[in-house]
Amino acid sequence: MRIPDGVEPEAAAAVPLAGLTALQALRDQGQMTAGSRVLILGAAGGVGHYAVQVARALDAGRVVASCSGRNASWVEGLGADRVLDYTRGEVDDIDERFDVILDIAGGARIAYLRSLLAPGGSLVLVGGPGDGMLLGPATRIFGGLIASRFRRERVVGVNATWSGPDLAILAAMLRDGCVRTVIHRIVGLADVPTAIAELEDGHVPGKFVVRPMSDEGTREPNNAPSWSGLNPRQRY
Ligand SMILES: NC(=O)c1ccc[n+]([C@@H]2O[C@H](COP(=O)([O-])OP(=O)(O)OC[C@H]3O[C@@H](n4cnc5c(N)ncnc54)[C@H](OP(=O)(O)O)[C@@H]3O)[C@@H](O)[C@H]2O)c1
Incomplete structure (x- = not known):
């Protein structure tokens, strides 16, 4: 990725893995299109804070994000329409439906997240806590994928892949100020x-x-x- 003029090297260096994960999870696995309603769980982390901004840059219709209250104001400033404080239980009873859900933090039950999908929507399992399990978040992701084989909702995992064209898209977003690194x-x-x-x-x-x-x-x-x-x- 060629660093765009005016972008600090440190800000660009942080982008590749987390930025590619955010972009590919939304656009490819999530099948996000302009106008999509997007829920991002774990919006204050490395992947999540790019995901909020990339969703906005890809013209999401609505972006709802979760993080703890201490991060809420800057996550909102990244472009989230609504920020839910998971430490206050605000993720436990969400009164909206979404076309794309990115589960990055992995704190909620997959069956519950599936119930938040609009018809034709996608739940993308990106990561989550290991909970002491041998394979960490992979155990939860594989479990969710196997369970989804027997149901109508679309539940997919993401494994970010190296892509020059996708890095060029992220570089353009950095150049245009649509994406910044915190x-x-x-x-x-x-x-x-x-x-x-x-x-x-x-x-x-x-x-x-x-x-x-x-x-x-x-x-x-x-x-x-x-x-x-x-x-x-x-x-x-
Ligand atoms: N599949 C892939 O290709 C791929 C690629 C990269 C990363 N990952 C995975 O994605 C996950 C996140 O990676 P990351 O680099 O973004 O991690 P990270 O930067 O360590 O994420 C930490 C953030 O998660 C938030 N958080 C923790 N528990 C939460 C909860 N229950 N609800 C909402 N937010 C919560 C924290 O916010 P607060 O401080 O506000 O709690 C913190 O800001 C990891 O499991 C990683 O392995 C997957």
Whole structure:
């Protein structure tokens, strides 16, 4: 991916895996189209915060996102129409139906999420907590896929694949200001173990970025102070 002019290298470096996962989960597995109503569970994480913005850039009709209350305001600023605080039970009884659901955090039961699908909608299982199981989130995802073989709703997994054309789309979104990276912290090599431990805890907002050639150590990112005012919609 060629870094677009005006985009900080750290912001671009964070994009590939999480950004490709968000894009391919929405567009390919989720079959999202312009006007789709989208629910993103786990919107404050690496994949989720790109997913909110990519859904907007792909002209979603409505984006509902879940995260804890402390992240709600900036997630809303990424383009979510409604933010649900899962720590207050707001995900447990959602009064809307969706064309595409991205389950990134994996906290809700698959049968419940299936019930939130509009006719013809898709539930895309991206990840989730391991719950101590040998295969981590994979166990839940495979279980959901097997169960869905016997039902009418569409439940699919996602395995992000490397794609030059898709990276070019993400680069264009970065260039146009439709997608930004929220950087939690920029760390040097020595701080990687601490960063991984924090990631494993499951509550990192946005992305860690590693600067292996830097001796600066850990530093705060240069995130924009406000996330409001995404650029007008472009076509991707
Ligand atoms: N299938 C693929 O190709 C693929 C690719 C990349 C990643 N993944 C998987 O996707 C999952 C997420 O990855 P990631 O990098 O985005 O993780 P991450 O950055 O570690 O996600 C952490 C975020 O999840 C939120 N969260 C935790 N529990 C939640 C819940 N019950 N409801 C809503 N939000 C919750 C946290 O927000 P709060 O602090 O607000 O709680 C935190 O911001 C992982 O399981 C990963 O393995 C899959």
